Amino acid sequence: xxxxxxxxxxxxxxxxxxxxxxxxxxxxxxxxxxxxxxxxxxxxxxxxxxxxxxxxxxxxxxxxxxxxxxxxxxxxxxxxxxxxxxxxxxxxxxxxxxxxxxxxxxxxxxxxxxxxxxxxxxxxxxxxxxxxxxxxxxxxxxxxxxxxxxxxxxxxxxxxxxxxxxxxxxxxxxxxxxxxxxxxxxxxxxxxxxxxxxxxxxxxxxxxxxxxxxxxxxxxxxxxxxxxxxxxxxx
Numbered sequence: 246x247x248x249x250x251x252x253x254x255x256x257x258x259x260x261x262x263x264x265x266x267x268x269x270x271x272x273x274x275x276x277x278x279x280x281x282x283x284x285x286x287x288x289x290x291x292x293x294x295x296x297x298x299x300x301x302x303x304x305x306x307x308x309x310x311x312x313x314x315x316x317x318x319x320x321x322x323x324x325x326x327x328x329x330x331x332x333x334x335x336x337x338x339x340x341x342x343x344x345x346x347x348x349x350x351x352x353x354x355x356x357x358x359x360x361x362x363x364x365x366x367x368x369x370x371x372x373x374x375x376x377x378x379x380x381x382x383x384x385x386x387x388x389x390x391x392x393x394x395x396x397x398x399x400x401x402x403x404x405x406x407x408x409x410x411x412x413x414x415x416x417x418x419x420x421x422x423x424x425x426x427x428x429x430x431x432x433x434x435x436x437x438x439x440x441x442x443x444x445x446x447x448x449x450x451x452x453x454x455x456x457x458x459x460x461x462x463x464x465x466x467x468x469x470x471x472x473x474x475x476x477x478x479x480x
Contacts, residue, residue, distance in 0.1 A: 343381035356383055367391060379412045419457035443467060
């Protein structure tokens with residue numbers, strides 16, 4: 246009986262410890278599960294499980310395991326926030342699998358993604374034919390984001406007999422105050438042009454900008470750093 250009682254309160258302690266840890270680490274650990282997050286969750290569950298069924302492990306040992314692993318995950322999160330170059334290693338980057346209606350074979354091969362898997366992922370986005378897709382990106386959490394061709398967008402422009410404008414993919418030029426030079430170069434844009442566009446919208450330096458997005462034929466989208474306390478929510 247004593248053994249069951251011991252397992253009972255150790256299980257409760259482990260449950261609430263993991264709950265608190267999930268709250269501290271934030272919602273992204275659940276809603277955007279990357280490969281690194283998935284491995285972390287498996288290891289954490291294994292550590293807690295072993296501690297629960299180890300006769301020599303008690304509440305103190307479970308607390309130590311949960312706290313240590315939580316600290317390691319928190320430090321990793323801080324590193325990815327402070328040092329943006331580490332995000333590619335730990336979180337990965339979205340990759341284009343369909344570009345202007347064409348499949349990018351080497352991207353699919355690199356990610357071990359076959360046609361059947363891709364079609365299944367597209368169907369989850371209410372897209373039942375690859376011919377409907379202009380762009381598709383494989384996200385870091387393993388899902389696919391889809392931008393349909395104008396003729397298949399809702400409402401259906403083909404049925405309404407309206408003109409079908411050319412589709413362009415948005416490009417990130419500034420992220421967390423840093424210029425993405427590779428994207429500038431890829432789209433034949435200069436840093437001078439970017440700084441001029443930023444100044445037109447009232448910003449003197451890129452360090453003041455949280456995100457800037459370029460899309461051909463449209464004005465540069467510039468979003469400054471804003472915290473929740475700066476936003477007035479409607480009652």
